[in-house]
Amino acid sequence: MPAPDQGVIARKARIVARLRSVLPADAVIDAPEELRAYECDALTAYRCPPLAAVLPRTTAEVSAVLRVCWQEGVPMVPRGSGTSLAGGAMPTADSVILGVARMNAVLETDYENRFIRVQSGRTNLSVSGAVEADGFFYAPDPSSQLACAIAGNIAMNSGGAHCLKYGVTTNNLLGVTLVQMDGTVITLGGPWGEPSGLDLLGVVCGSEGQLGVVTEAWLRILPKPEGARPVLVGFNSNEVAGACVADIIRAGILPVAIEFMDRPCIRATEAFAHAGYPDCEALLIIEVEGSEAEIAEQLGRIRQIALAHDPVEFREAADEDQARRIWLGRKSAFGAMGQINDYMCLDGTIPVSSLPHVLRRIGEMSRDFGLDVGNVFHAGDGNMHPLILFDANKPGDLEKCEAFGAEILKLCVEVGGCLTGEHGVGIEKRDLMAVQFAPADMEAQMRIKDVFDPKWLLNPAKVFPLATTATRRAG
Amino acid sequence: MRPKTEAELVEAVAGATGPLLLRGGGTRTLGHAMGEVLETGGLTGVELYEPGALTLVVRAGTPLAEVDRVLAGERQRLAFEPPDLRGLLGREGVSTIGGVLAANASGPRRVQAGAARDAALGVRFVDGTGTVVKNGGRVMKNVTGYDLVKLLAGSRGVLGVLSEVGFKVQALPEAEATLVIEGLSDEAGLKALRVALGSPFDISGAARHSGRSLIRVEGMAGSVAYRTGQLRDRMGGEVTVAEGEASAALWREVRDVVPLQGKPGEVWRIATLPTAAAEIVAVLGGEALWDWGGGLIWLLLDPGRGAEVAAAVAGRGHATRVLGQGGPVFPPEAPEVAVLAAGLKAKFDPRGILNAGMMG
Numbered sequence: 001m002p003a004p005d006q007g008v009i010a011r012k013a014r015i016v017a018r019l020r021s022v023l024p025a026d027a028v029i030d031a032p033e034e035l036r037a038y039e040c041d042a043l044t045a046y047r048c049p050p051l052a053a054v055l056p057r058t059t060a061e062v063s064a065v066l067r068v069c070w071q072e073g074v075p076m077v078p079r080g081s082g083t084s085l086a087g088g089a090m091p092t093a094d095s096v097i098l099g100v101a102r103m104n105a106v107l108e109t110d111y112e113n114r115f116i117r118v119q120s121g122r123t124n125l126s127v128s129g130a131v132e133a134d135g136f137f138y139a140p141d142p143s144s145q146l147a148c149a150i151a152g153n154i155a156m157n158s159g160g161a162h163c164l165k166y167g168v169t170t171n172n173l174l175g176v177t178l179v180q181m182d183g184t185v186i187t188l189g190g191p192w193g194e195p196s197g198l199d200l201l202g203v204v205c206g207s208e209g210q211l212g213v214v215t216e217a218w219l220r221i222l223p224k225p226e227g228a229r230p231v232l233v234g235f236n237s238n239e240v241a242g243a244c245v246a247d248i249i250r251a252g253i254l255p256v257a258i259e260f261m262d263r264p265c266i267r268a269t270e271a272f273a274h275a276g277y278p279d280c281e282a283l284l285i286i287e288v289e290g291s292e293a294e295i296a297e298q299l300g301r302i303r304q305i306a307l308a309h310d311p312v313e314f315r316e317a318a319d320e321d322q323a324r325r326i327w328l329g330r331k332s333a334f335g336a337m338g339q340i341n342d343y344m345c346l347d348g349t350i351p352v353s354s355l356p357h358v359l360r361r362i363g364e365m366s367r368d369f370g371l372d373v374g375n376v377f378h379a380g381d382g383n384m385h386p387l388i389l390f391d392a393n394k395p396g397d398l399e400k401c402e403a404f405g406a407e408i409l410k411l412c413v414e415v416g417g418c419l420t421g422e423h424g425v426g427i428e429k430r431d432l433m434a435v436q437f438a439p440a441d442m443e444a445q446m447r448i449k450d451v452f453d454p455k456w457l458l459n460p461a462k463v464f465p466l467a468t469t470a471t472r473r474a475g
Numbered sequence: 476m477r478p479k480t481e482a483e484l485v486e487a488v489a490g491a492t493g494p495l496l497l498r499g500g501g502t503r504t505l506g507h508a509m510g511e512v513l514e515t516g517g518l519t520g521v522e523l524y525e526p527g528a529l530t531l532v533v534r535a536g537t538p539l540a541e542v543d544r545v546l547a548g549e550r551q552r553l554a555f556e557p558p559d560l561r562g563l564l565g566r567e568g569v570s571t572i573g574g575v576l577a578a579n580a581s582g583p584r585r586v587q588a589g590a591a592r593d594a595a596l597g598v599r600f601v602d603g604t605g606t607v608v609k610n611g612g613r614v615m616k617n618v619t620g621y622d623l624v625k626l627l628a629g630s631r632g633v634l635g636v637l638s639e640v641g642f643k644v645q646a647l648p649e650a651e652a653t654l655v656i657e658g659l660s661d662e663a664g665l666k667a668l669r670v671a672l673g674s675p676f677d678i679s680g681a682a683r684h685s686g687r688s689l690i691r692v693e694g695m696a697g698s699v700a701y702r703t704g705q706l707r708d709r710m711g712g713e714v715t716v717a718e719g720e721a722s723a724a725l726w727r728e729v730r731d732v733v734p735l736q737g738k739p740g741e742v743w744r745i746a747t748l749p750t751a752a753a754e755i756v757a758v759l760g761g762e763a764l765w766d767w768g769g770g771l772i773w774l775l776l777d778p779g780r781g782a783e784v785a786a787a788v789a790g791r792g793h794a795t796r797v798l799g800q801g802g803p804v805f806p807p808e809a810p811e812v813a814v815l816a817a818g819l820k821a822k823f824d825p826r827g828i829l830n831a832g833m834m835g
Binding site: 383 | 606
């Protein structure tokens with residue numbers, strides 16, 4: 001991280017006093033032992049306590065806080081629930097953390113116009129929870145959905161297992177209330193969904209909290225399908241599994257999810273969760289939705305396509321319990337790998353057609369680096385999740401793991417993909433940005449930040465390589 | 476000017492000495508920009524098409540019809556159903572795929588499959604300084620860096636000239652059917668659209684015009700039959716069902732706003748809340764075509780009604796005047812948002828030469 005501004009640190013007492021003057025007493029945290037809770041997010045390898053943390057309850061309070069920080073020249077790090085795997089909410093020693101956790105109200109639910117308006121600290125799953133009884137749901141479903149906040153989902157443009165059919169956050173976000181760094185409150189978009197003028201909402205979504213603080217959001221809600229059911233298909237080669245995925249997509253069947261696990265991952269989850277998966281090279285879990293008859297129609301077609309690829313197993317779920325068991329191993333995959341060792345999870349995306357090649361190369365690299373890796377990912381959209389195992393207590397292992405991870409991500413870019421499909425760049429991948437983007441491409445992105453946040457105070461040191469932003473941050 | 480390569484496009488922009496009027500095919504241009512015409516229609520061709528990955532990357536000047544033809548060859552299509560507005564706007568010319576994205580032109584299926592912006596995976600463009608910028612790519616999930624793809628979608632050229640665009644495409648459905656409901660008032664007919672969109676039957680079109688409400692389902696044959704039946708049971712009025720080509724023809728009419736074509740007056744395009752759709756038209760009068768379950772109103776009015784339209788829509792959407800003479804075309808932005816938009820234009824086009832004045 002860049003060296004903190006010692007001038008800001010020296011003025012801590014004054015800054016905290018000013019924050020206290022605009023917020024209720026319990027909304028400002030400055031005791032070192034309490035600030036430890038904010039020293040990192042889910043990327044726990046890096047830690048740094050912030051100068052202070054604030055927990056506002058309203059847009060007006062957020063605006064007042066930002067105005068103080070803007071006047072004082074204090075960097076500001078917005079934080080949803082702190083589940084970022086990329087260090088997206090990692091503080092610097094001279095920064096104030098703005099946590100939205102207390103802003104979790106549902107402000108409006110409108111079924112006829114199919115939207116919900118929430119404060120941004122509300123958790124992803126509880127958005128669906130608020131409309132579930134009336135037969136609706138909010139589609140993006142990141143695997144951290146029990147904990148992660150809508151604010152963070154918007155910042156990272158989060159995806160999930162079901163976005164093959166329903167899209168990611170940006171496709172389900174209708175509008176936001178955004179507080180700019182100088183405290184100005186603006187509305188972008190609205191419940192009607194159609195942009196007017198430049199689509200600023202589109203660029204705010206996925207900007208990793210660097211353009212403003214989202215305090216409220218209009219989200220698209222959808223009627224729940226009548227039912228859903230998975231099938232499990234095992235193959236003796238990654239190539240064949242990949243070809244099966246392509247054939248299903250080409251046939252015009254649109255499953256809501258196509259998940260892929262490779263042998264190391266299958267073995268680990270079997271040992272951990274005993275889901276009864278076949279011992280094979282590659283495994284697909286394909287889920288379809290609709291009425292009983294519609295599910296049967298789609299699964300019949302999928303069965304026909306899969307059998308043409310000579311699978312070692314094609315397992316349908318006869319009832320709810322069997323369906324649950326099919327998902328059990330997939331849902332336990334991260335926990336199972338964590339049982340074996342520490343792991344780093346990447347999320348580069350590749351063209352689906354490159355799947356066999358990329359998996360082969362990852363296997364070769366795994367041998368070269370001497371670190372095991374398991375692959376579990378969203379196959380329908382090419383979003384990989386290689387889990388690299390390492391021992392955090394073994395000197396040099398973390399560095400080796402990071403180097404291996406970087407090689408995998410470079411490979412993703414090389415075959416036409418990208419560094420990150422849903423986790424975001426954060427601090428974790430910022431120095432790899434030059435692998436994917438030419439200087440002019442990054443310059444174009446940084447111009448956006450120049451306009452929204454001219455002092456470069458919002459969520460510093462994320463997304464762009466430090467050397468690239470040095471002159472702007474100094475300004 | 477009509478460059479044939481991206482390098483020639485760079486030269487044309489960098490070497491421009493005055494304002495440029497950007498044009499794909501000129502079939503959906505709006506607003507009052509002036510300048511030397513710079514056409515992208517010479518930048519044609521498919522860069523990459525992988526049907527198995529639902530991915531298409533094409534040069535921006537490629538005709539929309541050519542894109543449709545290439546996709547149809549693999550039984551695929553653009554999911555967002557871009558409208559052909561030549562009939563409505565009285566234009567000649569060949570719509571280009573770059574123009575489609577620059578206008579975020581999206582048809583009836585938007586209620587289910589999203590807009591052009593949602594299908595766009597990547598762009599290459601030449602900014603106002605003549606610099607080539609790329610953003611996004613060819614994969615469906617990509618959160619690497621800021622999303623300039625969305626920003627460029629619908630930007631009507633004021634930040635840069637698109638040279639290449641990538642889309643997620645969709646397989647053609649096996650079947651489609653449309654419920655045609657007659658005998659309902661506008662209010663009841665629009666309510667029927669909202670009921671359908673709130674059902675689990677995966678509606679891919681919900682429109683109303685000429686006293687009829689239209690509700691479309693697409694997919695596998697058995698599923699289409701099932702959902703058509705379920706919806707039919709839930710609807711009042713006199714319901715008939717159009718299938719296959721008869722259904723498709725109904726939606727081409729909606730998509731291209733055929734009922735309002737060639738009629739005297741001004742045409743407004745109003746984005747609003749579906750529940751406000753009947754009232755706005757009741758207040759303003761005129762002939763309406765409602766799409767997106769009422770969330771989009773195409774409204775034919777006598778000239779000079781701009782202030783009334785703005786008042787009727789205030790606080791619940793926005794209105795663009797797509798056909799008419801003189802006066803403002805695009806809705807005004809809130810002052811703080813206008814500052815940001817102006818700031819971005821100044822960064823990407825410091826000389827202010829790209830479609831200057833177009834968006835007001």
